Amino acid sequence: MSQEKSFIDRLEVRVVVFSLRDDQLQALFCRSEPIITQVAWELPGDCIPIHQSLEESAGQCLAYFIGLHEAYLEQLYTYGDPGQDPEKRVISVVYFAIIPAGTIINTKIQPTIKWFPVKELPELANNHRDIVDYALRRLRYKLEYTAVGFELLPENFTLTELQRTYELILGEKLDKRNFRRRILEAGVIEPIGQWQSGEGRPARLYRYRPDAVAEVQARRLFP
Amino acid sequence: MSQEKSFIDRLEVRVVVFSLRDDQLQALFCRSEPIITQVAWELPGDCIPIHQSLEESAGQCLAYFIGLHEAYLEQLYTYGDPGQDPEKRVISVVYFAIIPAGTIINTKIQPTIKWFPVKELPELANNHRDIVDYALRRLRYKLEYTAVGFELLPENFTLTELQRTYELILGEKLDKRNFRRRILEAGVIEPIGQWQSGEGRPARLYRYRPDAVAEVQARRLFP
DNA sequence: GCAAAAGTGTTACAGTTACACCCATGG
DNA sequence: CCATGGGTGTAACTGTAACACTTTTGC
Numbered sequence: 001m002s003q004e005k006s007f008i009d010r011l012e013v014r015v016v017v018f019s020l021r022d023d024q025l026q027a028l029f030c031r032s033e034p035i036i037t038q039v040a041w042e043l044p045g046d047c048i049p050i051h052q053s054l055e056e057s058a059g060q061c062l063a064y065f066i067g068l069h070e071a072y073l074e075q076l077y078t079y080g081d082p083g084q085d086p087e088k089r090v091i092s093v094v095y096f097a098i099i100p101a102g103t104i105i106n107t108k109i110q111p112t113i114k115w116f117p118v119k120e121l122p123e124l125a126n127n128h129r130d131i132v133d134y135a136l137r138r139l140r141y142k143l144e145y146t147a148v149g150f151e152l153l154p155e156n157f158t159l160t161e162l163q164r165t166y167e168l169i170l171g172e173k174l175d176k177r178n179f180r181r182r183i184l185e186a187g188v189i190e191p192i193g194q195w196q197s198g199e200g201r202p203a204r205l206y207r208y209r210p211d212a213v214a215e216v217q218a219r220r221l222f223p
Numbered sequence: 224m225s226q227e228k229s230f231i232d233r234l235e236v237r238v239v240v241f242s243l244r245d246d247q248l249q250a251l252f253c254r255s256e257p258i259i260t261q262v263a264w265e266l267p268g269d270c271i272p273i274h275q276s277l278e279e280s281a282g283q284c285l286a287y288f289i290g291l292h293e294a295y296l297e298q299l300y301t302y303g304d305p306g307q308d309p310e311k312r313v314i315s316v317v318y319f320a321i322i323p324a325g326t327i328i329n330t331k332i333q334p335t336i337k338w339f340p341v342k343e344l345p346e347l348a349n350n351h352r353d354i355v356d357y358a359l360r361r362l363r364y365k366l367e368y369t370a371v372g373f374e375l376l377p378e379n380f381t382l383t384e385l386q387r388t389y390e391l392i393l394g395e396k397l398d399k400r401n402f403r404r405r406i407l408e409a410g411v412i413e414p415i416g417q418w419q420s421g422e423g424r425p426a427r428l429y430r431y432r433p434d435a436v437a438e439v440q441a442r443r444l445f446p
Numbered sequence: 447g448c449a450a451a452a453g454t455g456t457t458a459c460a461g462t463t464a465c466a467c468c469c470a471t472g473g
Numbered sequence: 474c475c476a477t478g479g480g481t482g483t484a485a486c487t488g489t490a491a492c493a494c495t496t497t498t499g500c
Contacts, residue, residue, distance in 0.1 A: 009234055009273065011314065050232065050312055054303040078301040078316050080277040089273055091234060091314070093301050160479075177481070178463070200478030201470040383452075400454070401490070423451030424497035 009080075010090045013057040014045035014128075016076065016135040017066070019099040020152050024117040025168055027132055030065065031112040032125045042125040043132070044113065045092070058095040065113055067106035072098040072151040076135055079127065096135045098151040101165075143169055147188055150208040158196055158203035159183070188212035232303075236280040237268035237317045237351075239299065239358040240289070242338070243324040243375050248391050249338040250355055253288065255348045265348040266355070267336065268315070281318040288336055290329035295321040295374040299358055302350065319358045321374040324388075366392055370411055373431040381419055381426035382406070411435035 017028035029041035044065045048057040055073060062068050073095055080091040099105070107113060116122055118136055121129065142148045143166065152165050163179050183189060190209050195202035240251035252264035267288045271280040278296060285291050296318055303314040322328070330336060339345055341359055344352065365371045366389065375388050386402050406412060413432050418425035 009232075011232055011234070048303070051305050051309050053305060054301065054314075075300060077298060078277065080271070080316070082274050082276060086274050091277075091316075093303070093314075158479085175464075176479090177465085180480080181482090182462095197471075198478080199472070200476080201472095201480075203479060381452085398491075399452090400492085403453080404455090405489095420498075421451080422499070423449080424453080424499095426452060 010088070011048050012045050012090060012092050013048050013054060013061055014043040014092050014094045014131070015058050015061050015073075016043060016094065016096040016132055017062070017071075017099060018096065018118075018135070018139060018152070019103065019115070020101040020165060020168065021115055022117075023164075023168070024119070026115040026117050027121070027135075028066070028113055028115055029122070029124070029128075030110065030114075038123075040123045040125045041114070041116070041128075043094070043128050048093070054093050055095070058093075058097070062097055065110050066099075068099065068103070072148070076131070076138060079131070094131055094135075096138065098139075098148070100154050101152060102154045140169055147208065147212065150188075153208075156192055156194070156205045156207050158205060160203060162189075162206075186212075233311070233313045234271050235268050235313060235315050236271050236277060236284055237266040237315050237354070238281050238284050238296075239266060239317065239319040239355055240285070240294075240322060241319065241341075241358070241362060241375070242322040242326065243388060243391065244338055245340075246387075246391070247340040247342070249340050250344070250358075251289070251336055251338055252345070252347070253333065253337075254335040261346075263346045263348045264337070264339075264351075266317070266351050271316070277316050278318070281316075281320070285320055288333050289322075290332050291322065291326070295371070299354070299361060302354070317354055317358075319361065321362075321371070323377050324375060325377045363392055370431065370435065373411075376431075379415055379417070379428045379430050381428060383426060385412075385429070409435075 019026055019028070028044060030044050032040050032042040044061055046057065046061050046064065048054060052060070054075070058073055058075075059069075059071075062071055062073075074097075076094045076096045078091065078093045080089060082089045118132065121132060124132070139148070149162070149165055149169070152169075153161060159180055162183070163174055163176065166179070167174055188209055189206040189212075192205050192207050194205045196205050242249055242251075251267060253267050255263050255265040267284055269280065269284050269287065271277060275283070277298070281296055281298075282292075282294075285294055285296075297320075299317045299319045301314065301316045303312060305312045341355065344355060347355070362371070372385070372388055372392070375392075376384060382403055385406070386397055386399065389402070390397055411432055412429040412435075415428050415430050417428045419428050
């Protein structure tokens, strides 16, 4: 095993932050340093201090950019192609994060950040567009067989809100009765005994049961 | 964004190599340098030269250890917890590889490597046991919704061999008629017009259709 | 001719989908 | 009292799982 050291790699963490805002799935970007003249956006990120684990760094990145200390966080992929300069390479360990709808984030910490709907992304630096696309695929995919959808919602929510969340991410309409029957049968949520009033009949509020076992048996390609 | 450089990180690639051997799923390890006196095994790996991409390095690792230049390769996870020494950290980008059954590998290149059945792993260095467990989960999982199972087989195979492969990895018996019906209906394999003889009636040989679309619609947790 | 492995259909059951109306509240 | 969104059950259909015997070859 060769022992050649890689002194000139730069190791960074990047985070794709998703949230539901304005009835759309949005992702967070920050303005990149204008290298030539073009201004582009990039994924929030940072170097990884030697004393930190990768996940800690991703978490700290969230704290730094949006002042948030708790969020769903999952490693997505590590990118590390050599660039044009054969003496330089950036290793990007990318995480994705999910922020509950309605979370108030402190944009004063970092005035250069901005949310964009995933359907209307701006021009992004490097391969960040591909990264977001991949994160989105993973989110959709994961939504189908785990309970990750609840991470997008506040602690208490109505069944209509939950259904809307699923519809937004999957990009298709779902049947109300089937949706309700199945999610209640799955036993992953419980009513909190309160109702949310607004226009029309008040809606029962539910919360996710953190003890819920919410992995579905995959459908096999072959039996 | 802070610009602190991480000079003392060591960046390495590791590969979990799976193959079917002796009617068992096996993984490849190499003898680790005996640090104190205890001899343990570790995942084959190497440093990542600055001019290479991560996947290239993983591929080169396969070439170096077993003289193989083509194999299914997929990024698994990146590990990078700080160790005891706060000035040192190893970043391990881990891939997993699948080698078709019957592939003759050149163990003369590296006499210190050895296959172990995944059910009888030896003592492994660092967190490599966890890594293998995770790779195995991913392999099982992936088998259920993609056609990755074919990577474990030689180019031509019988339906019984294919079924056996699935049974070995999933760890359960499958029904012969259901298995055959569904895989043939899926249209991912085609007969090559030859038969393999041995004991009993000769078996028809098939091959995987590389143009096959072989992703199954996931079963949803909620509709 | 027999041992050994390949190959082949049907039926019962479970899960999924499609679908339309009444209910409770606020204004 | 009416507009608005919340809430509820059933029937047809589709996919899945369970199951045993015949066929072809080598020895």
